[in-house]
Every structure is written in structure tokens, then in C-alpha cells.
Amino acid sequence: MWKLLVTRMVQAIFTLWVVSVVVFFSARITGSPELALMPPDARPEDRAAFRAMYGLDRPLMVQYGRWLNRVLHGDLGQGIQHKVAVLELIGPRLVNSLKLATVGVSMALALSLPLGVLAAVKRGQFWDRIAMGIGLGGQSLPSFWLALILVLIFSVRLKLLPATGMGTWKHYILPGFTLGWFITAGATRLVRSGMLEVLDAEFVKLARAKGVAEQWVICKHALRNALISVVTFVGFMFGIVIASSITTETVFVWPGIGRLVFEALLVRDFPLIQGIVLIWSAIIIFLNLLVDLAYGVLDPRIRV
């Protein structure tokens, strides 16, 4: 267990370091920042002074070291567009995104668990068809398009739910469903196949044979075992949820970090994108680490 923990930690830190290198040097591929920040007719000595002031005349490795040092101390620089410290821009947006992600994952689980169980219990019947349809559709429906269709139906035509913004609980429904869509589809499939497998197992037959009520067999004996794979699946899906939040938040104009990425992309606000990518990567890598470790706790067989 300790060996696994240490390996994963080292790996996570290494991954984060790779991200930082990529992010830093990608800024230098297209040339020195002075080209973008100085007027084109600036005199050579002004340029030299500018370079000296920001340390751009030092070797790249030194620049990287200083940049990394600042980042580790929480200084991600200023956004070009808003002239505000990147961290201050990201903070509240990140909270909004996490709220939406929580709602999305909860909605996905609330939909997929009953549906998956129902599909497995009534195999081949109506609900099973629905579950299979959702499972297949999950991979092939691009979430941004699903978002637009939902807006078209529920906001534009039926005028039931608000299409954009954030405020009441109603604002959470459409973006939450869209964000959770991938998880709904995948988890429905997993619950269904897991239940089918378990319902066939000896201990379930035994429970039935000794006269346990059918609902009890399904909820206690079968579902609990089918859930293990779902837990790890949802953990791994968090990375994907965060990535698909870019398109979802863009469509629903949700004031989250995904929307912030999109805005930054539009105006090519480089420091902001850099900051978001670093923080986001750290979150994803940390979540992956947690899932890995949780998996090791749940399933002793992989603790090698």
C-alpha cells in the first residue's frame, strides 16, 4: 500500500511538472513576450531596457526557474484583458464550476442508478431498451449539441427553464443534465452490466433461496456489489466532466471556469489561460490520485 501511495504521488508531481514545462515553454515558441507588449516602432535600447526589466535577457532556464518560483508562491501574473491577478479571476469562477459539477454528477447518479437497476431486473423490456439507448447515445452525442437542443426545446419553445445565467435552482437543471450526460450514459451501462453479473452469482441465488424479499436482494445484495465499478468510473469521469464543462458553460453562459477559458481563448489572453491550465491540471491530477488510492482501498488485488 505504501509503495503504491509513494509511486502515485511521485507520478502525480512529475505529471504536474511536465504540465508546467509545457505551459511555460509554449509561451516562448512564438517569440519573446516583448514583441507582443512593446509597440512595433520601439527603439532597440528601449527593447533592451524592457528585456532587462522583466528578466527576459536571462537564459531560458533561469527564466523558467523564476517563473516556477512565483507560481509556487501563488503568483500567476495578471490577465491581459481584465488587468486583475489571475488567481482572483479564477477563484470565484472555480467555485461556480464545482457547484455545477456537483449538481451534474448528482443528477447523473440519480438518473443512472434506478435506470440501470430497472434495466437489469427487467432485461429485454421497455426500460432496458431505454437504458441501452442512453448508454449508446452517451458516446455519440456531443455535449455542446445536446446543450443547444435542450435550450431549443425547454427554453426557446416550451419556455420552461432559463437558457443562460445562474441564480435560482432552475438555472442548474439544463447545464447540470448536460454536464452529467456522459456519466449518466456510462454509469447506466455499468450498473446494468454489473447488476446482470451479480444477479447471476451464487450468493444472490442463496439469498433468494432462503426467502429474502426480492427488493431486498436487489438493493442490498446485488446493487452494493455493482456499485464498486461505478464509484471508480465516476471518479475517473471527473476529469472529463471538467473538460466538457468548457463547452457546457459556454452554451449556458455559466460564470464558471470553463466559460472563463473560452473567453480567454477568444481574446488570446495568455497569462489567464496559463493559470487556468495549471490550476485545473493540478485538480485533475489530484482527483486521479485520490481515485487511484480509493481503488487500492476498495480492491486489495491491485495493491501490488
Add this chain to the structure above:
Amino acid sequence: MQSVSRAPAAAPGGRLRGLVAAATRLPKVPTVIVVLAFLTALSAGWLTSTILPEANQIDLRFRYTAPWPLEGSSPAHLLGTDRLGRDLLSRMLVGARNSLAVALVAICFAAVVGTSLGLVSGYLGRWVDAVIMRFVDIMLSFPAILVALVFVVTVGASFWMVVAILALLLWAHFARLVRGEVLSWKARDFVALARVAGASTPRIIVQHLFPNIFNGVVVLATLQVGWAIVVESALSFLGAGIPPPAPTWGNLVAEGRDVLDSAWWISVLPGLAIMLVVLSFNLFGDWLRDVLDPKLRQL
């Protein structure tokens, strides 16, 4: 006569018969859609210069024409037009070409790189394996799509940029699959025999291992096409894909976003195309997997 012609068919033709049997189980609708998608993509250039209007031909008189059977439509624009009066059908055809080309080229790159690394890693083992597999682990937990956005901003979006991003996202899956397969194959006697007979390492890898893992690679590649198309369209939708005015399915959906109320077809139809094609590729891939390599069920 009949018995004579039947007998040899059973021995070497077992494979052939298997193929025929498999072909009858071919999922009909998905196959038709996949073939149709390829055909339209290949002939998009020819179609849009002869029968259909050019994809980028602006005609402001026909702005926001509805799809054909609806009122206010014209048979000249079967699927309607966008805000500049450009024909949506033409744009979707050219978009099919762009989207499919990106997805397929990216998957080829990913498959070649991933398979090579997987073969080397699985066969050589030891530190080579450790290093390559650590990299695969990192790639699988790497928020590559975010880092890709950084590159799009600094270097700029282009066809090859998108291909590179997708290939970067995909290769690790191939490497992991191939390595796992190689580990099980290299313990077999025929590999040991080849080694005893003095075959060199490259020869064993290319001649003896590669043919055995090839099916798995093809299956994985087919199953990844749909995913690549979805990611490509998401990048296009965000303005990080092939730059406009070149149409892709993703940026067509994005263009219709602001006029969803009045001109729904601009967003809805290309999205429908993405869904149908991706769904078909997935079903086709499922079928291919069952035929070529049933033990890959969990992919």
C-alpha cells in the same frame, strides 16, 4: 459434383465461410451510414463544384433560407442556408471531409506511435517497459485537452494542430492495449522458437508479434474514430479547430448558436450528422470487435 466442390471449402475456406457469416451479421444501417459518410467526404469537392453550390459561396439574397419542405425554402438549398446565404448541405459535405480527415489522420498517427511503443515496451520489458508505461500512465491522467488549448492560443489553430492534439490524446490507449497483448503473446512457444532459431528482436516483433496484435489495433482504431470526431467537433465549436471559413461540423453548430430561435437548422442538422456518424462508427466498431477479437469486449 456438389460434394466435391463443398469439401475443399470446409478446410481452407473455414475462414472464408466465417467472413461470409460475419458479413451477414453486419449491422446494416450503421454500415450504410459509415460508407455514405466516406463517399460524401471523398466526393465533397466534386459535388460542391458541380451539382451543389460552393461551400463558401455567399449569396445574401438567400440568407436564412429554411430547409426544403418548409415554407420560405427553395429546392436549390435542400438543407437551407446560413446568415451569409451559404448552402448548408454543401458546407456539411465539406465539413464531413474536414472532420473525417482530421479524425482518421490523427488515429493513424496515434495507432502507429502507440503500437510501436507498445510492441517495444511489451517485448523488451525491464526499464524500457517501465519508462514507456510510466509515460502512458501520465498521458492518461494528463489534462491534454487543456494543454492543447494553450498550444492553440500560442501557435494558432490549423488542420495539423488539431491532428496533433487528437493524436496526443489517443496514442496512450493504443500503447497500453498493444503492450498487454504482447505480454500474453511473447510467452508462447512460437516466439521462443523464433528466438532459439536466431531471429533478431526487430524480426520477432515485426514478423511474429505484430500480425497477432494487428486485429486488436484495428478494432481499437475503429472504436476511437467516433470519439475523435466528437473531440474534433468540440474543439471546432470552441474556435480551436480548423479555422473558418473552412466548415467543420463543430463550427457549423457554433455558427447557428446565436440564431437558434429563428434558424434552428444551422445548428441542429450538423449536430445530427455528428451523432449519426459517430453512433454508426461505434456500432460498426462493436461488430468488428465481435468478429475480429471477441476477447476485447471490455474496450
